[in-house]
Amino acid sequence: MRKTLLITTLLLSFNGFCQSTQDCEKILKKEINLIPKDTVNLKRFVEDFSLLKNCGLDDGDIEVFSNGPVLGTILVELSSNKESDAKLTFQNLYDKVLQFKESEAYELTKTTILVSNELAKRPANIHNWNQDKILLEKLEVPSVFIDEFHNYLKEHSNPEKTYKQVFADFQEIKKSKKSETKPTEKEYDGIFKNAGNVDYDDLLNESIEFKKPLLLYFTGYASVNARKIEHYVLSDKTITEKLKNEFHFVNLYVDDRISLPENERIKSKTNGEFLKYVGQKHSELQKTKFNSNYQPYFVIIDKNGNIIKEQGYTTDIKIFEEFLTINE
Known part of the structure; x- marks a missing residue:
C-alpha cells in the first residue's frame, strides 16, 4: 500500500512537472504584440507575463516586473534593438528579465517594489505601528524620517486610508513647510x-x-x-x-x-x-x-x-x- 502511494505521488509530481515545462515552452514561443492604448491587449499581455512562473519566476518576480516603469523600460529596449522584420517573443523578454535578475541592484529593487506595494494596500493604523515600521526600515528609510512620520501618524491615524494616502498627505505638509523657509526651490x-x-x-x-x-x-x-x-x-x-x-x-x-x-x-x-x-x-x-x-x-x-x-x-x-x- 505504501509503495503504491509512493509511486502514485511520484507520477503526479512528474505529470505536474511535464505540464509546467510544456506551459513554459508555449508561453516563451508566443509573440509579443502590444498595441498602444489598447487596454484589453495590455491586460492580456500582463496575464501572459504572469505565466512565466512556469519558467521559474516566483510571485515576487512577477510583481516586480509587472511594475509599469520596469517592464516598460525593458520592452522599449527590446523593441528598439530588434531588426525591423524580427518577431519579439516572450523568450526575448524572459532572457532580459533573467539578465536583470542577475544584476547587483535587483534584490534591492525587488524589496523596494514589494514593500511599497504592501504599504499602498495597508491601512495607516497607529495601533499596528510596530509591525508597519519594519516595512519602512526594509525600504532603508532614514530613522529621522521614520520618527517624523510616526509623530505625524499619531495625530492622523486613519484605518480608512492606506499608508500611501497618508504618506502623500505627510509629504505635502513637509513640502509646504520647506517652501516657506526655502525661497530658492526652483x-x-x-x-x-x-x-x-x-x-x-x-x-x-x-x-x-x-x-x-x-x-x-x-x-x-x-x-x-x-x-x-x-x-x-x-x-x-x-x-x-x-x-x-x-x-x-x-x-x-x-x-x-x-x-x-x-x-x-x-x-x-x-x-x-x-x-x-x-x-x-x-x-x-x-x-x-x-x-x-x-x-x-x-x-x-x-x-x-x-x-x-x-x-x-x-x-x-x-x-x-x-x-x-x-x-x-
Whole structure:
C-alpha cells in the first residue's frame, strides 16, 4: 500500500512537472504584440507575463516586473534593438528579465517594489505601528524620517486610508513647510535636470574651466532607488549646496529615449549593437569608462580624467557627505 502511494505521488509530481515545462515552452514561443492604448491587449499581455512562473519566476518576480516603469523600460529596449522584420517573443523578454535578475541592484529593487506595494494596500493604523515600521526600515528609510512620520501618524491615524494616502498627505505638509523657509526651490529642482546629449570630454573641459571636479550622476526615470536617494539624501540642504557650489554636477539618464544624431550612432563595445538613443550612449559611457552598470551611480573625476571617488545607493546622509568631501 505504501509503495503504491509512493509511486502514485511520484507520477503526479512528474505529470505536474511535464505540464509546467510544456506551459513554459508555449508561453516563451508566443509573440509579443502590444498595441498602444489598447487596454484589453495590455491586460492580456500582463496575464501572459504572469505565466512565466512556469519558467521559474516566483510571485515576487512577477510583481516586480509587472511594475509599469520596469517592464516598460525593458520592452522599449527590446523593441528598439530588434531588426525591423524580427518577431519579439516572450523568450526575448524572459532572457532580459533573467539578465536583470542577475544584476547587483535587483534584490534591492525587488524589496523596494514589494514593500511599497504592501504599504499602498495597508491601512495607516497607529495601533499596528510596530509591525508597519519594519516595512519602512526594509525600504532603508532614514530613522529621522521614520520618527517624523510616526509623530505625524499619531495625530492622523486613519484605518480608512492606506499608508500611501497618508504618506502623500505627510509629504505635502513637509513640502509646504520647506517652501516657506526655502525661497530658492526652483534652483534646487534644477540640479536633477537631464543633461541630455552631452559629450564626456566636453564635460571634463567644462569642469576644468569652472575649476571644480566633475561629478557625474548616472540615473534613470525608471530607477526607484534614484528617486529615493534624491528624496532622502540629495534634497538635504547641506548636500544640495555642496552639489551646486563645489562640483560640476551633471545628471545622465540611461533610459533617455531621445534619438541620437546619425553621426553618433556608433557600435556598442559591450554588445556590438548600434547605439540609437541618448540613454544608450550614457549607459555605454558608464559601462566602458567606469566599469559600472547600476543606478544610481555617482563618480567624481579630476581634471586629468582620473576617478577620485565612487558612490552607489545609500540613504545615509553622513555617508554621502563623506563621499563629497575631497581631501586636497
